[in-house]
Amino acid sequence: MTIFSPQTEGEIVDAVQWALSENAPVEVIGHGSKRLLGRPLQTEHTIALSSYSGVTLYEPDELVLSAKAGTPIAELESLLAANGQAFQFEPMDYGPLLAQPSGKGSLGGLLATNLCGPRRLKYGSARDHVLGVRVVSGRGELFKSGGRVVKNVTGYDLSKGMASSWGTLGIATEITVKVLPAPETETTLVVRGLTDDEAARAMAMAMGSSGEVASAAHLPANVAPRVIEGQLTGEAATLLRLEGFAPSVNDRAIMLKGLLASAGTIHEISRKTSRRLWREVRDVIPFADGTERPVWRVSMVPMEAYKLVASLRMGAAVDAFYDWQGGLVWLRMEGEPEAEAVRALIRKYGGGHATLVRASVSVRAALPVFEPQPAPLAALSKRLKQQFDPSGILNPGRMVAGV
Structure with a gap:
C-alpha cells in the first residue's frame, strides 16, 4: 500500500499520473474526517492532502479567501473570526457523528461534500460561495475554473460542478471562496412543548414573517435534552435564530414573540450559548x-x-x-x-x-448510500465521470458501485 502525502501541486499531479500509469485506483482524502461517509472503497493506495495546507490569499476588504485543499476548516474559521468574518454557509463538522475528532475537516473536503449548516435556507451551501478552483483531473491534468471575483463565470461553471463530487472527478488543489461579515450578535427563541406538526406550522409562520429568521429547527422531547448540556430537558424545543445588529435582533424577537404567543411558552437563549446550540444542531x-x-x-x-x-x-x-x-x-x-x-x-x-x-x-x-438517480441523470453522471476520470482511478465506487 502506498500513501502519497504531496506538499506541492506538482506532486499531486505526479501522484495522479503515477496512478494512471499503474492503473491503480486511489482514495483521495484530506485529514480523513469524512472517510466513513459514502460507500467503502477497496483501493490499495491513498493520496492524502493533509500536508498540502496553507492560506494563499486573504483580502478581508474584498471578502475573498484562497487556500490549499488540505487546510483545516477550523484554522480558516479562526482566521476569519479574528477579522470579524465567517463562512456564512456554516459548514458542518462530521467528526463527532462518525466518532472522529472534531475540527479535522479540510477545505477540499468542504467543497467535495458541499457542506452547509442551519443557515442553509438563507445563505446556501458551499457551492454557492465558491469563486474558483484549481483541480487535477483523473487524466492527470491541471486545470483552473473561476477566479477571485464573484462575476467570473464563462461557459460551464466547473468550480461549482466540483461540489458534491466526493473526489470522484478530480482533486481540488486550491479553492477560492467568498466570505462575509459575521453577525454582531445572535439570539435564539425557544418555543417549548410543540408536537412535530405544530412545530412545522410555527416554523413556517416565523420564516414567512418579517422577522428575518436565520435558522429554524425542531428538537422533539426525546432529543432536546441532548444539546447544550441538558438545558432543554423536559419538553420539545422549536428553535428560531435571529442574527444581526443588537437593536434589530431585539425588535425582531419582540415581534416574533407576539406572532407566536399562542404557540406555547417562549424563552430566549442568547449569544455564546445560542452559538453553541446551533453548532450542536449543525454537527448532529x-x-x-x-x-x-x-x-x-x-x-x-x-x-x-x-x-x-x-x-x-x-x-x-x-x-x-x-x-x-x-x-x-x-x-x-x-x-x-x-x-x-x-x-x-x-x-x-x-x-x-x-x-x-x-x-x-x-x-x-x-446499500445505495446516496439517493439512486433516475436513468437519464445516472447516464449523465457516468459521462461526466468519463470526461474527467476516464480510467476511474479517483475514489472509484465512492458514490455508486462501479462508477
Whole structure:
C-alpha cells in the first residue's frame, strides 16, 4: 500500500499520473474526517492532502479567501473570526457523528461534500460561495475554473460542478471562496412543548414573517435534552435564530414573540450559548453517540417531513430531529437502515432524497448510500465521470458501485 502525502501541486499531479500509469485506483482524502461517509472503497493506495495546507490569499476588504485543499476548516474559521468574518454557509463538522475528532475537516473536503449548516435556507451551501478552483483531473491534468471575483463565470461553471463530487472527478488543489461579515450578535427563541406538526406550522409562520429568521429547527422531547448540556430537558424545543445588529435582533424577537404567543411558552437563549446550540444542531450532536447505528440525512418538503417520521415510527424504532424549517431531517434507526422504507415514504410525501451518512462498513457496501438517480441523470453522471476520470482511478465506487 502506498500513501502519497504531496506538499506541492506538482506532486499531486505526479501522484495522479503515477496512478494512471499503474492503473491503480486511489482514495483521495484530506485529514480523513469524512472517510466513513459514502460507500467503502477497496483501493490499495491513498493520496492524502493533509500536508498540502496553507492560506494563499486573504483580502478581508474584498471578502475573498484562497487556500490549499488540505487546510483545516477550523484554522480558516479562526482566521476569519479574528477579522470579524465567517463562512456564512456554516459548514458542518462530521467528526463527532462518525466518532472522529472534531475540527479535522479540510477545505477540499468542504467543497467535495458541499457542506452547509442551519443557515442553509438563507445563505446556501458551499457551492454557492465558491469563486474558483484549481483541480487535477483523473487524466492527470491541471486545470483552473473561476477566479477571485464573484462575476467570473464563462461557459460551464466547473468550480461549482466540483461540489458534491466526493473526489470522484478530480482533486481540488486550491479553492477560492467568498466570505462575509459575521453577525454582531445572535439570539435564539425557544418555543417549548410543540408536537412535530405544530412545530412545522410555527416554523413556517416565523420564516414567512418579517422577522428575518436565520435558522429554524425542531428538537422533539426525546432529543432536546441532548444539546447544550441538558438545558432543554423536559419538553420539545422549536428553535428560531435571529442574527444581526443588537437593536434589530431585539425588535425582531419582540415581534416574533407576539406572532407566536399562542404557540406555547417562549424563552430566549442568547449569544455564546445560542452559538453553541446551533453548532450542536449543525454537527448532529444528539446522534453523536459513538455507535454505528444507522443515521440518515433526508432532504424533503418541509411541511411533509413530520409525516415521514410518523409513518416510519409505525414500523421501526426511530429518533429524529428537524433542521432547515423541517426541510432537513436527521434520522437515527435503532435497527436495520430500512433503506427501501425510508425512500418509499419520501416519494409518498412529496419527494426528496436520503443519504445514509452512518452505518457499518458491511451495510454501506450493500446499500445505495446516496439517493439512486433516475436513468437519464445516472447516464449523465457516468459521462461526466468519463470526461474527467476516464480510467476511474479517483475514489472509484465512492458514490455508486462501479462508477
